[in-house]
Amino acid sequence: TAFDLVIRNAKLCTAADVFETDIAIKDGVVVCLGKKLAKGTREIDAKGRTVTPGGVDAHCHLDQPLAPPARMADDFETGTRSAACGGTTTIIPFAAQEKGQSLIAAVEDYHQRAGDLSCIDYSFHLIVSDPTPEVLDRELPELIAKGYSSFKIYMTYDDLKLDDGQILDVLDIARRHGALPMIHAENSDCIKWLTKRLKARGHTAPRYHADARPAIVEREAAHRAISLAELVDVQLLIVHVSGIEAIEQIQMAKARGVNIHAETCPQYLFLTAADLGLDGEYEGAQCVCSPPPRDPENQKHVWRGLENGLFSVFSSDHAPFKYDDAAGKKPNGCEVDFDHIPNGIPGLETRLPLLYSEGVLTGRIPVTRFVELTSTNPAKLYGLYPRKGTLAIGSDADLVIWGDQPVTITNDALHHAVDYTPYEGRVLGAWPAYTVSRGEVVWDGKQYTGRKGHGEFIARSRPFQEITDDQ
Ligand code: URP
Numbered sequence: 001t002a003f004d005l006v007i008r009n010a011k012l013c014t015a016a017d018v019f020e021t022d023i024a025i026k027d028g029v030v031v032c033l034g035k036k037l038a039k040g041t042r043e044i045d046a047k048g049r050t051v052t053p054g055g056v057d058a059h060c061h062l063d064q065p066l067a068p069p070a071r072m073a074d075d076f077e078t079g080t081r082s083a084a085c086g087g088t089t090t091i092i093p094f095a096a097q098e099k100g101q102s103l104i105a106a107v108e109d110y111h112q113r114a115g116d117l118s119c120i121d122y123s124f125h126l127i128v129s130d131p132t133p134e135v136l137d138r139e140l141p142e143l144i145a146k147g148y149s150s151f152k153i154y155m156t157y158d159d160l161k162l163d164d165g166q167i168l169d170v171l172d173i174a175r176r177h178g179a180l181p182m183i184h185a186e187n188s189d190c191i192k193w194l195t196k197r198l199k200a201r202g203h204t205a206p207r208y209h210a211d212a213r214p215a216i217v218e219r220e221a222a223h224r225a226i227s228l229a230e231l232v233d234v235q236l237l238i239v240h241v242s243g244i245e246a247i248e249q250i251q252m253a254k255a256r257g258v259n260i261h262a263e264t265c266p267q268y269l270f271l272t273a274a275d276l277g278l279d280g281e282y283e284g285a286q287c288v289c290s291p292p293p294r295d296p297e298n299q300k301h302v303w304r305g306l307e308n309g310l311f312s313v314f315s316s317d318h319a320p321f322k323y324d325d326a327a328g329k330k331p332n333g334c335e336v337d338f339d340h341i342p343n344g345i346p347g348l349e350t351r352l353p354l355l356y357s358e359g360v361l362t363g364r365i366p367v368t369r370f371v372e373l374t375s376t377n378p379a380k381l382y383g384l385y386p387r388k389g390t391l392a393i394g395s396d397a398d399l400v401i402w403g404d405q406p407v408t409i410t411n412d413a414l415h416h417a418v419d420y421t422p423y424e425g426r427v428l429g430a431w432p433a434y435t436v437s438r439g440e441v442v443w444d445g446k447q448y449t450g451r452k453g454h455g456e457f458i459a460r461s462r463p464f465q466e467i468t469d470d471q
């Protein structure tokens with residue numbers, strides 16, 4: 001019987017190799033690689049263009065309930081559609097526990113939210129905000145064993161943060177049950193103290209968000225998080241690292257042999273604090289995220305960390321809030337103080353094209369490293385490999401065929417439900433010409449061709465231990 005889909009003349013790039021091949025797909029899986037493969041029911045000629053494994057976005061927020069009026073603009077339908085049109089074929093958003101809520105109830109709630117809305121495969125990280133004895137002794141171990149093999153904890157945000165003793169407790173559960181903990185490292189009390197002082201001086205514009213969360217606040221928390229992980233003897237992933245101060249802490253930890261992984265995001269390569277605007281300007285609220293974007297010197301250090309192996313993972317941290325919306329950055333048309341602007345920026349769709357264009361096409365990073373950062377490493381760390389994160393016989397047929405024409409980013413052309421992109425007007429060297437999710441074309445370079453319900457929940461294994469961190 002014929003293959004379902006054959007992609008001809010691919011320049012197939014994995015984290016390890018680049019080679020010319022046809023790719024044959026049957027029942028959503030890669031079944032043959034080689035030249036002159038038999039016919040497929042559908043055929044696509046890649047014409048020698050680069051083909052990479054579909055993106056795995058291991059850090060994105062969809063449909064998380066928040067304190068009113070804030071509401072996330074993307075649900076699992078618009079969020080996954082947007083991801084697919086930018087080359088991402090697997091997402092790991094969060095199932096967040098509210099204080100006082102059972103962790104298992106939180107997970108059930110998020111499964112309801114995902115329903116059958118997703119057009120690409122998805123899994124969930126847990127967010128542990130209330131580590132009661134019940135959560136530590138029963139719920140968390142049970143959920144880890146059931147395929148929720150990673151969880152995020154916070155050192156800041158009143159409704160989420162844990163104190164150091166609680167952090168030690170949950171890190172110890174991660175160690176004993178083989179889960180991967182992720183941490184948001186910013187010092188909460190420093191942020192509060194700086195915020196109060198800024199506001200007392202009348203500094204309320206979005207730009208002061210950056211002054212309330214300077215790099216030292218991230219550096220101190222990163223150092224402390226590393227120390228706590230070292231004490232417990234567990235691996236730890238530090239999410240959304242913004243610049244040199246936290247990078248240095250990670251470098252020192254790795255040099256000591258501590259098993260620390262680090263993630264960064266497009267906003268720390270392409271935005272700076274200047275994007276938060278000047279005094280009296282409010283539009284910079286669009287770029288308010290935590291940690292805040294820094295300066296060009298820090299961008300250079302983040303690029304270096306992508307080049308030299310300091311970072312294992314490149315994620316979007318997609319946090320979708322509209323700008324001009326009752327539930328968004330400018331609630332009911334009000335220019336609120338910086339500390340009341342919902343945190344986070346959209347980026348599911350632009351993550352891969354930004355790094356491919358500005359990293360690979362400019363020669364900053366090899367395409368193999370691009371694949372490692374955006375697909376292979378997140379798949380390995382979060383227990384999805386080798387089903388996801390590579391293109392090999394037996395892997396899911398999740399892939400991107402890259403276009404070779406320049407594209408200007410405009411929000412009108414994106415597929416999320418957010419009313420802006422921080423990257424409006426930026427010219428990229430390429431955009432995906434096709435995205436394929438388990439053998440189905442979900443983006444054909446012009447249109448979304450996927451369907452909601454195609455995406456399946458994936459229960460994940462424990463972290464794949466042989467991940468190669470070069471440092
Ligand atoms: O500002 C951000 N990053 N918002 C999303 C939530 C988080 O802390 O990752």
Ligand code: ZN
Binds near residue numbers: 184
């Ligand atoms: Zn965070």
Ligand code: ZN
Binds near residue numbers: 244297301
């Ligand atoms: Zn420097």
Ligand code: ZN
Binds near residue numbers: 061319
């Ligand atoms: Zn986040």
